[in-house]
Amino acid sequence: MALGAVQREEMPETQQRALKRATILMWVTVAYLVVDTVILFLIKGNSQAMQAAWVQDLLALIPPLAFLIGTRVLSRRASKDHPYGFHQSMDTAHFVSAMALLAFGGFLLGQSVMSLVTAERPGIGLMVIFGLEIWHGWVMIGFMFLGTFPPLILGRMKIGPAKQLHNKVLFTDSKMNKADWLSSLATILGVTGIGLGIWWADAVAAIIISLDILWDGIQNMKASLDSLVDAIPRKLDSREPHPLPARLNRILLDLPWVKEAGCRVREEGQVFHIEAFVVPGDPDSTPIEQLIDAREKCRELDWKILDVVVVPVDELSPLLNTDTRVPADD
Template identity: 70%
Template structure:
């Protein structure tokens, strides 16, 4: 028996989604201001240019989240019977590809600058009649810009866990780790100020490697969902507990001898195919299958689509953990 669950989220998840959307808009507002300031003060510093591009790329995950939430809200149709939940995975994949591509390009560019011994020139500038070293403005913008992502990143983690949303979760992790790139850029600029010309290029390489790592991590997470791997707990390498919970529920039914399931992760919801071996196959009733299906559906709001199939023996490669 199969049924598609009501698409409305529980109250707690609805509130988490509203909070996540608000935080995402705040992130975009911060990034617009920060990228503008970085562009105005970056000069010809390689580290500053890479930091500026990194902030431009940081616009991609929150934009992907906002677009994904709009698309997945569309109702299922005959042409798209499973709905549009994987729109979140597709947007996640596209943002990861952008991070990976630009990260690789910036790494090569920064490495070439180091090999060619390109020396950045960070001179003086006059502000309100006072001569100020340009590097101090760069450092001030970098330090000030490192604080909001730390706060926003921490605030996004809880709604990301409530929604089981990988895009929001990885965005929060990237925000929390953003200070390391800012620190590398600060060290690079100050290094140039004390005569260590290569510090700028090395800082740029470190930042580009950070972008590359974000791209690799996000690409793997998005592909694992798109190719229907067994769902993992959010941000962990261990299996998600929901498949085992489904098995425990089914095995708790008096007429079920064995049970196993296949679970596909589509965006932030799960599609469950459950298989049961009845104790007495000849007496299995349709009502029993309907109740089993409804019971699985009520275990968690993330169980969006459920199929319960009676079989004489369990197929291979099922999750049978309890």
Template identity: 55%
Template sequence: MTTAAAAQEDMPDDVARALKRARTLEWVTLGYLLVDVALVLLVSGNSQAMQAAWVQDLLEMVPPLAFLVTVRMVAKRPTRKHPYGFHQSFDLAYLFAALALLGFGGLLLVQSALSLIQAEHPSVGTVAVLGETVWLGWFMIAVLAAGLVPPLVLGRMKMKLAPKLHNKMLYADAQMNKADWLSSAAAILGVGGIGMGWWWADSVAAIVISLDIIQDGVKNLRGALSSLTDAVPNDLKGKDRHPLLGEVEDHLVALPWVKEVGVRMREQGQVFHVEAFVVPDSIDDATVDRLIDARHACLDLDWKIHDVVIVPTEQLPEPLRPDPADSA
């Protein structure tokens, strides 16, 4: 069995198909970016906007590469040394991608701002085509314009798959793809500005692109740190608490022998580890069979619930106790 197949064997069929499609889309993204990087480099000349667009295209390879590598990592079975498995590899790769975006985006911002402050005047030369002299800027604009559509299409396709897989890296990659048109449009305006004699337009366009890269880095860093610091899991947008946490609580508290429930849920890549503390009506009610049945029922709620630990207790841990203000 290949690692890709092993990664899908515990998933429902529709989710496994979504993962397979996501892998295909990431390979297509890499292929497109390789062609785009080569073309942009070929015509970039002295334009800072073009050079910034080229760097951004290089950085956009990081998320799909990280996704493809991590999918193979999480397929590995848990070991004694790694009893929780390797699902959190997604979070580590997500963090690496965010730091790469922030670092290179900050470097581009400094370089572009210095060029603007020092009033550097970029020049775009000419090339001979079939005996005619043609301004190189037209080729730059053509390459950038051709690159407007593919990222939008790829981004939309990935955006549909990310919620089904609950994969933050795929979601962030989709957002970056969808927003890529802004960088291309800024670079087009920068090159066009050079042609019109506006020397500052090129540096301003490069600054816009660098700020877009930094914004992506900040968003991704927040998402990665949230998972790595065991914060309460949220949905992919990072605004609302993930509904599975409430579903587990509702299921357990509905059991006839359970008086009170507190649930801790830890996000590990695209799956969840659940620790549920249950206060039974009496200690005799928390039989082994009932605890086993409750655990299996929680696991059956959703494929994303990867492991469940149910702990009978006399009193809930302090962070999980109901807030008195809520009952007032």
């Protein structure tokens, strides 16, 4: 006999506020990147580093758009055709954005390496601003320097909501934003190299930016695949297992009629679907009321538990998570 729970569709108020804040931050990110990429396109000139920075900022639009589209889709309620709901739409959007980062990062890397091998020597000329002739490179350097600050600020602001929501797309995007200064620095050095007559500095800077894009793609790919292939849930900021399954096992073992307990957890987007298995102390006398009570205790444990079933069994499968150790900070 297995006892299933009715799925919860509404998040607690704290998480609803976090989602609203995250949505606003993502729209701000999109607006900033649109303006940023337009200006970069207008001033990038022949510099490989500036072109790479422009492509990177263009690609940086993908994660926030994936988040905004994913949150809109997952708000749809579960149905008979989609009994698990649409929460995995976030993982799918995450995977697509990772593929785009890897594809364009690889293309840009190949293009930059070819420029270095063929010894292309980009030139940066003069431009007239308010009647004054100035080196175009100063405009590039100034814009890239000023452009380091918005991503850093936005990245830090996204970390809180990402952890409250356990949202991988938001968390990975915050890390990408915080690390964006490296690309800006590489671009500045590349443009400066052209001005000093170091022709290869521009191509090397473009290669560094390409590698940064590839690294972002790899990080996004790892995070999205974990959910898509039903790997065990992990913390956002490390490869350690998420503490919720251990907390759930402890709750079940605290019940006087439960001898052993284990679970397996399917992570879909930012919520969990859980199958909990219990070995009763007396298999012949396990009334349904006890299973109902166990189910409710599991549901009350955390908002991320969207759906849970409690299954009495004779023995636990070795594939189940039977851990009860919860880190002190969790």
